[in-house]
Amino acid sequence: MRGGAKLGGDTQGKRVTLPRALSKLGYCSRTQAERLIGDGRVTVDGRTVTDISAWVDLEGSSIKVDGIGVVAEAKVYLMLNKPRGLVTTRDDPEGRPTVYDCLKGFDVRHLSSVGRLDKASEGLLLFTNDTQFAQTLLDPLTHVTKTYHVQVDRIVDAAMLAEMAYGVRHDGEMLKATSAKLLRSGDRNSWIEVELDEGRNRQIRRMLEALGAECLRLVRVAIGGLELGELPKGTVRALTGAELKDLRRRSGLDATKRN
Incomplete structure (x- = not known):
């Protein structure tokens, strides 16, 4: 036909x-x-x-x-605390461990990650078979925020934080954080909290590189109001009804939208 x-x-x-x-x-x-x-x-x-x-x-x-x-499958919404060293792909041609190794016991045939975390990054990663939900969360127009805790290889001052929030240029692309604030500093490095409302490739690492700094660790701790909390590394759990409802509202899938 x-x-x-x-x-x-x-x-x-x-x-x-x-x-x-x-x-x-x-x-x-x-x-x-x-x-x-x-x-x-x-x-x-x-x-x-x-x-x-x-x-x-x-x-x-x-x-x-x-x-x-073909009948509609029950919708599945999972959150994983991704360990460092795993790649966010279903099958890796190099044979490296993947995030799907953490989903044993789940039917992963139709589950896809909502966005990615690179191999060196850790923290909150969502999986679902609800394609509309995933696409809406990833759409930069919805401005659902993602929050990261980042270890930087130097003492971060107010000027660097202000530059991240104002925007820096890397490889001809303007990169900007919704907010950046200091969490704590040691003798040689600092932890900062960075919030993004868009997901460009390696955005935080590139911003720091443009400012002459290096990212030592990067952990995503929240998506919208959904927090990683005390979920152990490598562990996966289903979202609660309240968590799902809140993410849907923030992404505009429900009538009232609020970040």
């Missing part, structure tokens, strides 16, 4: 493209869905569909892959 056909009967229900339907049902990513559709493995109401632009009724269409019906 070609040409952006409308499938699934009348226009009632929730109409989405077929790849998006498979993604929203938690079956696979949209990219994976497009491959399945192109290979002729997907049927809608008994008809094979090979057009990735075809529209379906998410609530009323019968969608099957390889003859097996």
Whole structure:
């Protein structure tokens, strides 16, 4: 079936493209869905569909892959205290340990991390099969804050903190923290708290590098109002209903939005 056909009967229900339907049902990513559709493995109401632009009724269409019906999976929302040294990927071609090694006991086939923490970073990392929730949390327009505790290789003064909040340029890109404040200082280094409302690649490390400093440790301690707390390293737990509701509100998925 070609040409952006409308499938699934009348226009009632929730109409989405077929790849998006498979993604929203938690079956696979949209990219994976497009491959399945192109290979002729997907049927809608008994008809094979090979057009990735075809529209379906998410609530009323019968969608099957390889003859097996696709139904919505229960939504899963997990938080992990990521240890240092793990890469945030499902399969690493270099054979390094990954964050998914911490999720043993969970069905991870359709779970994806919400954003990333690089190999040297630690702390709060979310996983879900709710693609809309993940995309909204990552959208810079929602301004859901992420809070980090950062060990810096020097005594940090008020001027450096002010520069981080004002913005610094690194490799032609302006990088800015929502806020930066001193937590404590020792004889040779300091711990600071940095808050971001966007997630650029290695943003805090690059900001410090632009200021002539080095990041010794970086721990994400909160996303919005969700705090890492006392969750042990390498341990995963499900979000509570109240935690999920708060994140949805902050990201604008619920009616009232507040960071």
